[in-house]
Amino acid sequence: MEQDFDFFYKWAKSKLNIELDAYKENQLQRRITTVMKSSGATNLKDYAELISKDQQIKRIFLDYITINVTEFFRNKEIFDEFELVIKNVIIPKFKSIKIWSAACSVGAEPYSLAIMLDRNNFSIKEKIVATDIDDTILKKAQNGVFREHEIKNLSKNDLDKYFSIKDDSYSIKDSVKSMVAFKKHDLILDKYEQGFHAVICRNVTIYFKNDAKNEIYRKIHDSLVPGGIFFTGATESIYNPKELGFKKLSTFIYEKV
Known part of the structure; x- marks a missing residue:
């Protein structure tokens, strides 16, 4: 039928x-x-x-x-590269930074960002903005409770410092939670907040048609300050960065020009 x-x-x-x-x-x-x-x-x-x-x-x-597969420091080698760009490109230019984790799912990504910032003693202008279209997922993200397979990329030191562990549950500590503000946001329909120094939108646009994907990229470009960084997913290399106002720094990291 x-x-x-x-x-x-x-x-x-x-x-x-x-x-x-x-x-x-x-x-x-x-x-x-x-x-x-x-x-x-x-x-x-x-x-x-x-x-x-x-x-x-x-x-x-x-x-x-709405796809909600995630883990802390997903694609760790790529995330490590992003951390180096924040350390060597963004921090020297801006000192205090504002970050958006778009389509954040259950919160592993924005909490990864918070851990990364804390590890390096980076100063953030305000809380990390973490958004998703799904109210249920946002509630789970705010609770901050994760399973073993979601924290596999974290060291024992990170687990001890940033989590309370009970049986097979890993609860993110309030010191990390306090660095993140969760909000509902639709990448297609809603307006984009401005003034970000880094936007992370990974493993989401692969589900969109090319026209919608390019429109998201344009809006992300507009949401960034000049010199800001856009971090995409491992399967989402942008093939026309110049047309969208970006300069390619690496396979998955782009700078607004």
């Missing part, structure tokens, strides 16, 4: 304020069909009605559509 995705996209925009048209079509439709079937619905109109009536089904849908 052919599904009415056009209807569902319009419904999601109207009722959930999610711009599904921006996502890569085949990949998105497979995910929607899978999560729809798990609810017991056989067509998208019935599924939309279920989402409207049942908060649990709505939460499962949002969790499944």
Whole structure:
């Protein structure tokens, strides 16, 4: 049975304020069909009605559509490179910095940034801004409780200093939590805050069509101060940085010009 995705996209925009048209079509439709079937619905109109009536089904849908795989210092070698750029390029120029972790998922990335800043005694102008589209995920991020597979890139010293450990749960300490401010934000629909010295948006734009992806990159460019740094994911190299106002510093790190 052919599904009415056009209807569902319009419904999601109207009722959930999610711009599904921006996502890569085949990949998105497979995910929607899978999560729809798990609810017991056989067509998208019935599924939309279920989402409207049942908060649990709505939460499962949002969790499944917005990808939330993460870990501390994800792709550690690349993150180490970013740390060097902050140390050698950004700090000497700006002294006190403002950072945004976009599409932060359960919080491992902004907390990684906080740990990195603390390790190096870097001064931040204000709290790290950490945003995501998903309210449920943001609540989990604010709780700051992680499992062993999510903290595998951290040393024992880091775990002892920055976490309270009980059984197989690792709770981020308040000293780290206090460095991060979590907010809801939609990369497609919402306005972007300004004045950042570094923006981290990793492993997210791979799910968007090229037009939407380039629009996100342009908005991130505008949100950065001149000389600010944009850190992308391991599968998200920008092929037209000059057109978007960036200079390539490394495969995944770009400077606003």
